Amino acid sequence: MYDTPTLERYAEVLFWALSRARTSAYKKSDIILVNYDIDGLPLAEEVCSLLYDKGMIPVPRMNETPRMQVDKYRKANNKRLTTLIPGQRDLYNHLNGSISIYAPASLGHLADIDPELIAMHGKAQQPLRSIMQTREDMGTFSWTLCMYPTQALAAQAGLTLEEYGHQIEKACYLNKPEPTRAWRQFAHKVDELTEWLDSFGDCTMHVESESVDLNVKIGQRRKWVGFTGRNIPSFEMYVSPDMRHTNGVYKSTLPTFRSGNIIGDIQLIFKEGRVTKVTAEHNQGFVEKQLNQDPGAALVGEFALVDKRFSPISKFMANTLYDENHGGEHGSMHIALGNSYSNTFSGETEQLTENTRKTLGFNTSALHWDLVNTEEKRVIAISPTGKRTTIYEKGIFTL
Known part of the structure; x- marks a missing residue:
């Protein structure tokens, strides 16, 4: 969707935003979680590359695909929907930042799922959100999120993929030579x-x-x-x-x-x-x-x-x-x-x-x-x- 210089500018903007969101400065070897949907892989790769350049430790993690999400809610019982994966708490207790790249391959796949199941799973993740909030209050953690254009998003919005991508490019100032300055x-x-x-x-x-x-x-x-x-x-x-x-x-x-x-x-x-x-x-x-x-x-x-x-x-x-x-x-x-x-x-x-x-x-x-x-x-x-x-x-x- 975007050429390499545009992806590099996007990654720079995201790291600048992550730094602004934190009350204390980032330092070498800080651990940054990079969450991404599979269609956002090109931007995730550029973000990880930039984090390495800045001496950080990126932890790339791909989000569930639409099928994985549907299967989770249709096949898992209440215990499985509310179980925190072992190691999650330890990871979140050591994170210094999080960059999330939203690039959905589908938007309507959860329409037939009981909202109470989705809410149940979301509430079970509260301990992780609490850890992040506590670390953010301490000044040792910050987060930012962004969007990457996909056909699913463009179709739902009634735009072509190119039109949708252009809206993102303008909104993030990626069409400017120095977007972070803007x-x-x-x-x-x-x-x-x-x-x-x-x-x-x-x-x-x-x-x-x-x-x-x-x-x-x-x-x-x-x-x-x-x-x-x-x-x-x-x-x-x-x-x-x-x-x-x-x-x-x-x-x-x-x-x-x-x-x-x-x-x-x-x-x-x-x-x-x-x-x-x-x-x-x-x-x-x-x-x-x-x-x-x-x-x-x-x-x-x-x-x-x-x-x-x-x-x-x-x-x-x-x-x-x-x-x-x-x-x-x-x-x-x-x-x-x-x-x-x-x-x-x-x-x-x-x-x-x-x-x-x-x-x-x-x-x-x-x-x-x-x-x-x-x-x-x-x-x-x-x-x-x-x-x-x-x-x-x-x-x-x-x-």
Whole structure:
């Protein structure tokens, strides 16, 4: 799909992003896990080569193929789905970084699998996620992920493989001679924007568009987060709002793809934080199951805005990594149902205990489902004193 110079630039961007995502500098002989789908092998090879050049120790690991995944859920019993492979904990306790390359050969192969089985297997991996979170909090681990174009992705998005690959190339700045320099310049702008957004404090964000009339309360001890390096690309400015005070109507206008199901036009009605009514263009039952899987699944865990000046993504990409960063004609926003991000807490990480999360309204759930709206909109910050400031209009921040 890409020539060698483009793959080399992609690998450089990924290592730069991995380094930005970590609070302490990488050093020689650090261990980096490289997860990749088989169609992403060309990029995985280039990433491993670069890691060797930088004195790291890459651990390449190919993900399950679509057939392997289907067989796992159809043939394994509950014990096998919830068993951690011996050695996994030890590996994760020694990792210093992780680069994941998403390049699916199929998107719909899990559509007929019981979502509860998928959720069961996912929950069983929580100890590994906890290890990574602890090491990340210690400053000894960071992660990033990216996408590599495949025919399955292009077909689901209604694009040719070449068109899909071009969207990725533009979005990751791979069409520039020095993509990491372009990312550094963008990151500087992001830092200015998040500082400005933080200045509004515990306000209520009121969103108005053709199909959205929503109030989202930001909450106390919050900070806005922009480019962290954890995703390539990433153009969103996001915060985890107070889950208890979302009210109004929200509608996703980009289709969403989840567990082999593609769903369009999901409308949510919120009252005092919780979804009280949901309708979907199709797969209504699947949507309802997602929202009922635990007490936090029907509450908001993220509120985000994307400025069209920064994001060159203009097509539906059938993948959340890109769709939540949609630029297009009007920019975009998204809310995520489910789990909140702890990195939007303004205090020290260790202070965000379970009790503090509840007190401040940080949501907890196994779900984190981004739902994107691409309509022209206005976002108004309403202070506790009633002062109204338009912060986002016609696809751009007003700073």
